[in-house]
Amino acid sequence: MSDIPKGVLDGIDALIDHHLLAGEQFDSFRHHQKRSYNALCKNPPESFDGAELIAAMVQRIEENLARRPDRAPSPENWKIRSAAEPQAIGPAAKNESDELLLERAIVQRWPQDWTHQMPVASGLFGSRTDKRRLVDLVYDLKLGHFDLIELKLQSDTPLYAAMEILGYGLVYLASRQNKANNLGYDNALLPLLRASHITLCVLAPEAYYADCNMEWLEQAINCGLGSFDKRELRMRFRFEKFSFTWKHNGQAADLPQPLIRARVYQ
Numbered sequence: 001m002s003d004i005p006k007g008v009l010d011g012i013d014a015l016i017d018h019h020l021l022a023g024e025q026f027d028s029f030r031h032h033q034k035r036s037y038n039a040l041c042k043n044p045p046e047s048f049d050g051a052e053l054i055a056a057m058v059q060r061i062e063e064n065l066a067r068r069p070d071r072a073p074s075p076e077n078w079k080i081r082s083a084a085e086p087q088a089i090g091p092a093a094k095n096e097s098d099e100l101l102l103e104r105a106i107v108q109r110w111p112q113d114w115t116h117q118m119p120v121a122s123g124l125f126g127s128r129t130d131k132r133r134l135v136d137l138v139y140d141l142k143l144g145h146f147d148l149i150e151l152k153l154q155s156d157t158p159l160y161a162a163m164e165i166l167g168y169g170l171v172y173l174a175s176r177q178n179k180a181n182n183l184g185y186d187n188a189l190l191p192l193l194r195a196s197h198i199t200l201c202v203l204a205p206e207a208y209y210a211d212c213n214m215e216w217l218e219q220a221i222n223c224g225l226g227s228f229d230k231r232e233l234r235m236r237f238r239f240e241k242f243s244f245t246w247k248h249n250g251q252a253a254d255l256p257q258p259l260i261r262a263r264v265y266q
Contacts (some may be wrong), residue, residue: 007130008121009167010173012057013232016163019053020045031054041213047104050220057170057181058228065124065180074122078175078192079117081115081140098248099153103185106259108252109151113140118148120171124183135168135246137203144196148172151244158214158239161202166221169235171198173228203261209241216263239264 005011012029021029021036022045042218060216096104105115115138120132137149150165152158175183187193200221221237228235240261249253 003067004069004123005067008061008064008068008133008171008236009130011060011257012167015056016053018050022047028127032160034157034158036046039158040159040217041211044213044216048220050217050222050224052224054166054170054221054224055227057167058173059255061170061174065174065182068116068125068180068182070182071123071126073124074119075183076119077122077124078118078172078185078190080118080119080140080190080192097244098250099136099151099155101250102246103113103151105250105255106137108257110155114138115140116222120168120175128243133168133171135165140191141197144191146192146195146197146200147199147201149201149203149240151207152202154208156163156202158202158209158212159217161204162214162217162221162237162239165202166199166237169225169237172198173235176233180210196233198233198235200235201240201261203242205238205246206243206250209239209264212239212264214239216266247249 004046016031017029018042020031026036026039029039031037033190056072100117105118107114115137118135119131119133120135124130135148136151138146138218139147139149141147148165148169150161150168152161156164172192174180175185176186185193192226218237218239241264242259242261244256
């Protein structure tokens with residue numbers, strides 16, 4: 001059917017561009033571009049409303065889900081894999097990126113607290129659609145509090161990374177609320193969908209944030225997420241940094257103990 005969306009986040013990029021890059025000076029700019037990030041760091045948009053953007057994103061995600069094919073989601077979506085599952089922390093392939101190698105090392109070092117490469121929308125629109133929609137890292141703080149983390153070393157920009165994890169966070173919200181009433185997740189089997197606190201994080205080396213002026217974006221996103229607070233769930237966003245150096249082909253033993261994640265903006 002031609003009216004079936006191309007995926008759960010179909011149309012979201014255009015919404016982000018419309019809200020973040022308004023005005024003739026941003027004609028043909030897109031939020032994934034480095035020039036957009038540089039421009040917004042230098043001149044934060046005074047008219048940007050995080051609540052309006054997030055409301056528009058939520059509406060679009062719910063509209064996409066309401067029009068999806070009649071098929072079951074992947075049972076791997078939002079699943080916290082056990083450390084006993086070999087595929088959760090198995091050996092790395094030779095062609096894996098440094099970011100993926102770091103993710104795997106973190107899970108190998110602390111398998112009881114971390115998982116990685118968590119699918120968020122696999123199987124919703126087709127057998128191959130949205131298979132690459134993955135949360136890089138999930139940290140279990142226990143007592144119903146989880147961090148969903150977009151990990152970056154050098155790729156992309158803090159702006160793009162923030163929009164990526166925000167999109168996944170809003171897919172999480174739609175998955176949990178199931179307003180389209182066609183997802184069929186069993187929350188009893190998925191502790192993440194019963195969380196009381198979710199923190200969306202961009203985690204990167206300190207150098208990744210050089211000349212980064214994105215505090216306004218963090219504040220705007222949190223303003224928007226606050227409008228969705230419920231007694232059973234509180235969701236927030238933050239930029240985080242780490243100070244250790246991750247070398248190519250590093251190992252789990254190279255990670256510092258403890259793994260310190262600091263907020264970029266206090």
